[in-house]
Amino acid sequence: MARAGIVILKQGREKPLVQYHPWVFSGSIDPERTNLEGVTPGEVVEVRDFRGGFLAKGYYNPSSQIRVRVLSWAQTAAMGKAWWRVRLARALAARSALAARDDLDAYRLVHAESDGLPGLIVDRYGDYLVLQSLALGVEVAKEGIVEALVDLVKPKGIVERSDVDVRRKEGLEEATGLLWGEVPPNPLTITEHGAHYLVDVFNGHKTGFYLDQRDSRRWLLTDPGVQGAEVLNAFCYTGSFGVCAALNGAARVVNVDSSQASLDMARETMALNGCESVEAEYVNADV
Secondary structure, three states, X not given: OOOOOEEEEOOOOOHHHHOOOOEEEHHHEOOOOOEOOXXXXXXXXXXXXXXXXXXXXXXXXXXXXXXXXXXXXXXXXXXXXXHHHHHHHHHHHHOHHHHOOOOEOEEEEEEHHHHOOOOEEEEEEOOEEEEEEOOHHHHHHHHHHHHHHHHXXXXXXXXXXXXXXXXXXXXXXXXXXXXXXXXXXXXXXXXXXXXXXXXXXXXXXXXXXXXXXXXXXXHHHHOHHHOOOEEEEOOOOOOHHHHHHHHOOOOEEEEEEOOHHHHHHHHHHHHHOOOOOOEEEEEEOOO
């Protein structure tokens, strides 16, 4: 019988971990040889192959089909507050080129599995951070994560937006609100490629804005084919693509969204960027 805190995989199920896939699914685990007596949900366990050879360490959640989310492939790694701080610092360093830009103050700081921090999202919006905790292990470590972010980033405030369905698959309730510091203005203003956008970090889509569309917005801001064109911005949300088109000389922009509140913010964002002279229409409809 394996000692407590060790998960044993079935024969032939070790290949994903050997190839550095960070998830262990429930069906891969040998329940007869695994011993998790005394292990608290969210606690770090070792994962071993069917022969008992070490594979990885990660946090364990009996409520999720993803039983273990891997944090390290090093057997000697100790997953305390210091480990989280180092891993967070590494993620921040990877975004140093973004942080150094004068025309950008909103982007993803921590990208979950891509940064070796499964289940954790941290986005920067100007002087504020928005955190999503998407896994039980992150929830257990959240206090230390917030402490490290305060020390490393020195934001004015940190807001939680853990209001996504995946939390329920982890056995967690949705959670939102201020985690630390001062409450950000609502909406707050961010800058990207020199354009300005209004963001509602408490109620907006995702963590407030579609940060992953930065390159698409840059294309709209610079492509000469946009100049003089009529632009349809479907599913426009708060109108960022319409703003970019207008700033690049579009003759007319039509923004369509099923949310009137989003359209109202799109109109405000056009004005914020001095685009009042561009012909614009705001259609409240289901595309």
